[in-house]
Amino acid sequence: MVNLVDLTTVSEYAGRVEYLCENNRCTLRIKNLTESDSAEYRFRLKTNQPDVRFAASAGVTLSVTDPDLLVKVMETMVHQSNSRAKLQCHSRCLLPHDPSYIWYKNGQNIRGETFTHSVYFDSADSFSCALKGHENFPSPSHCVDGQTCNRVIYNNRSICAFKGSSVDISCMYSNEYVQSKFWFRPERSHQGQNPSQPEDLSEDSQYASRVQILETWRGRSTLRISDLRDSDSAQYLFKFKTPSFEWRSDLPGTTLTVTALQVQVITSTVHQAYTYAELKCRSSCSPAGVSYVWFKNNEKIIKEERPLYKDQFYPGDIISCALQGRENYSSPLLYALKFPVVSVSPSDEIMEGSSVTLTCSSDANPAANYTWYKKDGNQKLHPLTKERQLVFSSIQVSDSGEYNCTAENELGKRTSDMISVDVKYSPKPPSVSASPSAEIEEGSSVTLTCSSDANPAADYTWYKENQTLFQGAEGSYHVTSISSEDSGIYYCKSRNQFGEINSTSLFVDVLYAPKPPSVSVSPSAEIEEGSSVTLTCSSDANPAANYTWYKEDEDSPKASGQIFTITDFRAEHSGSYSCGAKNKIGRQNSTFHQIVVTGAWTSRAAGITTAVVLAVILLSIFLLIRKKKSAKRSSEPGEPHSKQDLNQQLFRSQAYTLSYCRSKTELQSPPEELLYASVQFSKNQSDPLSSNIEDSVVYAEVQFNSAAPRSQMSATEDSTALYSTINKTRTQHESAAHHFY
Incomplete structure (x- = not known):
């Protein structure tokens, strides 16, 4: 099978071919035709299915000639x-x-x-x-x-010669009176300084010792150039002068093309370890009747003298060809693909946003075609570009990954090793979370987690309201038994060698049961009947507590809410009060707080006191009168007692006790409790002032207990009674008892 080559990839046609395809019609346009373009041309159609191609069995033959x-x-x-x-x-x-x-x-x-x-x-x-x-x-x-x-006729319009060989360029000229003649190149007319004055090639330093002018006979001149170089490819012109005439050079001369042999791949079959190919030694000159020499790995292949050569070629094999007898001017080396090498620039750390270039290189002739691939998450390779270099003008984090490239030419295809691209970057904004994510109760275990995407990995620091709590490579901060004092605003900082950044704030709200409530009373001074009294209950709790008020010895609550107000405080309101604080975490009760009214108790106590005082005064007057009477009697005969003895006897025989007790606590007793005083007198049957007056029982007692419930007071002696008892022994005919209520 003939290996068809796309003309757009052939160097001899570079810039001269154009494809014009439209409506299933395709035209090949070749510009600046030369005789070497004479050839057979074919059209091939490739489909989108692999290995499905169609080519015409017969082509179009082009013969290039001058207009004649x-x-x-x-x-x-x-x-x-x-x-x-x-x-x-x-x-x-x-x-x-x-x-x-x-x-x-x-x-x-x-x-x-x-x-x-x-x-x-x-x-x-x-x-x-x-x-x-x-x-x-x-x-x-x-x-x-x-x-x-007067004329110049060139033997050849164009000549093709091999590099390193010699060439003769000849012309015929006619004039019998020629004074001077020489060969020149138009573009080297005194190095381009004066185009109207061309430079004789025999004096040109570039051709020194390589140029000869031969006159084989009159009217014929030959320019011989030896050891041809690529730079010798040019147009050469002849010029002569006579005493009255100068040959102009607007007409073209002879065009010399210096070419070299090339090894062309005609067909190839790529195997895993080697490539089987048919090669051709060719040049743009296409000389006839010459023999060729083939070299493989710098060793001459004796058996092959044709321009075609078939063999197995392994990676690293080197092939070239030359014309027999001109082995020193062999073709450029052709060699199978070597495994590509990938390089990264810059070679040090790659920062996000920087410019990065991956280069794939494979020593090969013909030149290799390259394809870049990137491995995805499923370990599959995806093609990126068919250029030798893969350029990232501003590389991103998403560009991190593994890359490789393939190099392919007519002798096979080779794949490079994978190379890892690791893009470094400063920490991204951290994300923070608390576990458990639901409500946090006091005493539970809580973990705060901070995470931030960074390369290299970031170090973390936890803060509570600018106070450092924890620092380390792990982003978790653990609290084994959280308390209400741990409530607050937290945030973390992530940092690596390329930068640092703070997270958003995280509010940690610790829920806890109410603390023991405290009760305050307003006003805090003595409470008068009819005034307004406000009881306030306070308890630290999260969430906020709900409050309930209780009165001692009453089953049902008195009120709800943090503040309990009694607008018209009366005696029946006195008692011990407490409050209960409750939220969904728990509850706590306060201690009882005693409250009594002072208005009613003060008036009653004042009345009783006045009555007792009046009784004492009356008793004193009574006793004083009796004392005087006794004194008169004792002064009579038969009564030996002196006044002093009489007085002592009187005070021994008559005794009284007045007991009064009032305290702030008693003043706060309920106003309806009974307060009373009792005074009793007793005399002997005989003379009340006699010396045998019976010793009186003297006692006084005052008791007050506002905290005692009424049920207890009814079962025993009234403990809130304020009373006084005075007993005096009288005669049988005289007794008196007085009670004050």
Whole structure:
């Protein structure tokens, strides 16, 4: 099978071919045709299915030749002073419709664009024509009058020669009175300083010792260039002068193309370990009747002298060819692909946002075609680009991963090792969370977690309201038994060598049962009946507590809410009060707080006190009167007692006790409790002031207990009674008892 090569990839056609395809019709356009373009051309169609191709069995044969122009003299008018001729530019080829022409006189461009041209001439003048756009293919210079005139005819319009070889470029010129002649290159006319003054190649340093001018016979000049180089490819012109004439150089000369042999792959079959291929030793000159020499790994293959060579080629094999006898000018080396090598620039750490270039290199001839791949999460390779370099102008974190490349040419395909691209970057904004994520109760275990995407991995620091709590590579902060004091705002900082960043704030709300409540009373001074009393219950709790008020010895709650107000406080409101604080975590009760009214108790106590005082005064007066009477009697005969003895006897025989007790606590007793005083007198039957007055029982007792419930007071002696008892022994005929309530 013939290996068809895309013309756009062939160096000889670079910039000269164009594909014009539309509506299932495809045209190949080749510009600047040369004789070497003569060949058979075929069309091949590739489908989107692998290995499905269609190619024409027969192609189009192109033969490239010059227009084969000739100048013909149609008629002449000869005069003694001057002559006139009508010329025609004739071609034996089929020319484009209505072409334009260029006319030359003695090698110099003159006006005229039609295929016929009328001119004045001398006998020594010569004329030439060319198609416009094809000036490199003019007709030979033609003498209008006879065969002797001023003209230069080049033996070859173009010559192809191998690098390192020698070439002869020849021309014919005619003039009997030539004074000077030389060969030159138009672009090297005194190194381009004066184009009108071309430089003789024999004096050009680039051709020193490599150029000879040969005159084999008169009117023929040959330029011989030896040891040809690539830079010798150019157009060469001949110029001569006479005493009255100078040959112009508007007409083209001979174009020399220096070429080298090349090894071309005709067919190839790639196997896992080697490639089987058919090679051809070729050049743009395509010389005939020559023998070839093949070299493999710098060793000559004796058996092969044809331009074609078939063999198995392994990675690293080197192949070249040369013309027999010119082995020193062999073709460039052809070698199978070596395994590609991948390089990364810059070679140090890769920072996010920087420019990074991956380069795939494989020593190969023909040059390799490259493809870059990146491995995805499923270990599959995805093609990225078919360039030798993979460029990231601003590399991102997502570009991190494993890459490799393949190199492929006519001799096979090879894959590089994987290379890892690790993009470094400063920490991304951290995310924070608490576990458990639901409500946090006091005493539970809580973990705060901080995580941040960073490369290299970040270190973490936990803060509570700017107070450092924890620092380390782990982003977790543990509290084994959290308390209400741990409530607050937390945040973390993530940091690596490329930067640092703080997280958003995390509020930790610790829930706890109410603390023991405290009760306050307003007003805090003595409470008068009818006034307004406010009880306030306070307890630290999260969530906030709900409050309930209780009165001692009552089953049902008195009120709910943190504040309990009694607008018209009366005696029945006195008692011990407590509050209960409760939320969904738990509850706590306060201690009892005793509250009594002072208005009613004070008035009653004052009345009782007044009654007791009056009783004492009356008793004192009574006793004083009796004392005086007794004194009179004792002064009588038979009564030996003195006044002093009488008084002592009186106070021994008469005793009284007044007991009064009031305290702030008693003043707060309920106003309805009974307060009373009792005074009792007793006399002997005989003289009340006699010496045998019975000793009185004297006692006083006051008791008050506002905290005692009424049920207890009814079962025993009234403990809230304020009373006084005075007993005095009287005579049988005299007794008195007085009670004050």
